[in-house]
Amino acid sequence: MPIVPTTGAPPHAHAASAPIIALMREPLGAGDRALVLGLAQCSSARLRQWAEALTEGFLVGVGEESAVRRARRELADLDNVMFSAGERGEIPWKDDFFTLILDAEGGAETAEMRRVLKGGGRIYSIQP
Numbered sequence: 001m002p003i004v005p006t007t008g009a010p011p012h013a014h015a016a017s018a019p020i021i022a023l024m025r026e027p028l029g030a031g032d033r034a035l036v037l038g039l040a041q042c043s044s045a046r047l048r049q050w051a052e053a054l055t056e057g058f059l060v061g062v063g064e065e066s067a068v069r070r071a072r073r074e075l076a077d078l079d080n081v082m083f084s085a086g087e088r089g090e091i092p093w094k095d096d097f098f099t100l101i102l103d104a105e106g107g108a109e110t111a112e113m114r115r116v117l118k119g120g121g122r123i124y125s126i127q128p
Contacts, residue, residue, distance in 0.1 A: 032057030033097060035116065037088045038104030039063025041126075044074040050102070051081045060093070062086040091116050102126050 034054060036042060039061045051059045058080035061071055064087075071083045086092045088105055091112045098116050101123040103109070109123055117123060 032099050033118075034059045034100045034102060035091070035093070035098040036061040036102045036104065037063070037091075037113070039067035039071055039083065041104035044071060047071060047081070048075060048078070051075065051078050054080060057099075058082070060084065060098070062088075062091055062093075088113060100124070 032054060034050065034057065036047065036050070036059060039047075040063050042061070047059070047061060059082075061068070061081070061083045063071075063083075063085070065085045068083045068085050071081075075081050075083075084092050088103065088107075088110050089112055093116045095115050096118045099118050099121045101113055101117055101121070103113070103123060104126045106125050113123060
């Protein structure tokens with residue numbers, strides 16, 4: 001799954017060709033908060049990998065209601081995940097919160113994405 005940085009801090013040199021898990025295993029502090037947009041495009045196994053890589057942070061997934069129900073059911077054993085119905089044009093979260101956005105829907109970044117991204121944060125377009 002290629003990673004294409006779209007905004008924020010400069011990407012790591014290997015980010016465009018390395019698996020997303022390599023990016024997520026780079027040093028993450030206790031305050032790291034990742035948002036995944038487009039839950040329907042992400043397998044539960046992939047979401048689990050990302051959440052497990054965030055050993056001191058957490059992952060929030062936003063998508064259509066059926067994808068939210070699936071993710072909640074299949075990842076109920078993880079303590080550092082939360083899933084909510086929503087879309088990239090209307091993200092149900094407070095301003096300046098996430099340090100990383102993983103966008104599985106692709107397309108241009110939205111004003112909502114910029115609103116919830118903390119200063120210095122990164123947005124990556126994940127293309128399956």
